[in-house]
Amino acid sequence: MNGIILIIAGIVAILFIGIGLLISNSTQKKKKSALKNLIQDRNSSAEQDHGDPIKKTSQAEKANISKKLKNAGDDIPTDGLNPKSVRYLLIQAGSDMPIYQFWIWSCVCGVICFFAAQLWGFSQITVILLTFTGLFGIPRFILKKKVAKRQNKFLEEFADSLDGMIRLLKSGMPITEAIAMTSREYVGPIGQEMTKVYEDQKVGDTLPEAVQKMAFRVPLAEVKMFSTAVTIQTQTGSSLSEVLQNLSGVIRQRFRLKRKIQALSAEAKISAGIIGCLPVVVIGSMYLLNREYIELLWTTNTGKMLTYGALTWMSIGIFIMKGMINFKV
16 A cells, blocks of 8 residues: 555656646746846836937957956955854844854744644654754744845835935035935935945045945845945046946836836745645644544554655745746846
C-alpha cells in the first residue's frame, strides 16, 4: 500500500514540476514583453515632455562617464560591515538598538516558540524546528520588514525633497544650507538621513563622502544615483541644481513604473494568496466539522507521510508562484 502511494506521489510530483516549469517559462516571456512595452511607453512619454532630440554622446565620453560611475559606486564606504549582517540590517532600519539587545529579543522569541510547541504537544523534531525559527527566522523577518517599510517611505518623499533642494539652490542658497533646510522640513527617513549628511559635513567630510555614506545606509538604486550624480558634479563642476532636477525626473519615472507594475501584477498576487491559503482553510473547516476524519492526517503513519508530502509540494508551489509574480525594475 505504501509503495503504491509513493509511486502515485512521484508521478504527481513529476507532473507538477513539468506544469510549473511550462507556466514559469510562459510567464517570464510575458513579463519581459510587458516590461519592454512599459519602458518604451516611458521613453516615448519622456520624449514628448522634453520635445528636444537627444544629443548623441561620443564613445570617449561614454567610456569616461562609465568609468566615473564605476569608481563612484566602488567608493561607497562600508565601514567594514557585512551587507548581510544583522548590524547592517539595523543600520538600514534606522534603529539605534545594540546588537546584543537584538539577540536578547531573539532568544526570548525562541523560548516562547519552544514552550508554545511543547504546550501543543508537537514532536521533538517539530519543537526543534520551531525553536530554531523563533531564534533566527522571526526576528530577522521582522527586521527586514521594518527595513523595507523605511525604504518605501524614504522613496515616496525622496523626489519631493530633491525638488525642494533645487528651489533652494536656484535661490542662491549653498548646498550645505539646502540640506540642513531639507532635514528640518521633512520628518521620518528623509529628515533623519539629511540630518546625518549635514552632520557628516560639519565634522569634516566632503559632500560626496557624506552622500556615499547615506547610500550605504539606504541601499536603494535611486539613492545610489543621487550619490553618483553629486560625486560626478563635484568632479566636472556642472550646475548641481540641473543635475538634481534631471535626477528627480528619473526617480519619478521609476516610481511611476514600479506602481504600474504593481497594479498589473495585483490580480496574480491575490490569486496566488487565495490558492496558498485554500488548503489551510479547508483543513481548519474539516477540523471543526469532523475532527475524527481529519485527525488521521497526523495520527497515523500514512497520514503523516501524506501530510509531509503535501507540505513539501505546497512549499515548492508557493516558491514557483512567487517567482512568477515577482516583478523587479
